[in-house]
Amino acid sequence: MKIFENIINHxxxxxxxxxxxxxxxxxxxxxxxxxxxxIAAYLRGKSINIFNDAERSKLIKDIARLAGPETARQVNQLFIQLTK
Structure with a gap:
């Protein structure tokens, strides 16, 4: 399962x-x-683990500043689907 997480994070x-x-x-x-x-420029080269709740939460807050709270909420829903 760890390889799957690495692929998604990469x-x-x-x-x-x-x-x-x-x-x-x-x-x-x-x-x-x-x-x-x-968002792509922000994410480029960052080492983010969306499977870690604290890291994902910080990322979503940053996305909310870049793209708005509704888009961030939807991206969070996508991340949650990917981590299940």
Missing amino acids: KISNITADELLKYGDQFQISITKPQASK
Whole structure:
């Protein structure tokens, strides 16, 4: 299971704005191109473990500042689905 966690965390730290938009469409998350660009730039190169509740919570707060609270809430729901 640890390898699965590493793959997901690695993907998040290397995600592009276009990939975020694609996942947004796929998971019904409302996100604009500028929001996706800001979020992707923020995540790029960061070592974040979304399976750790404290790290995920801090990440969601940062996303809320970048893209708004509703988008952050939806991204959190996606992260929760990925961690189950």
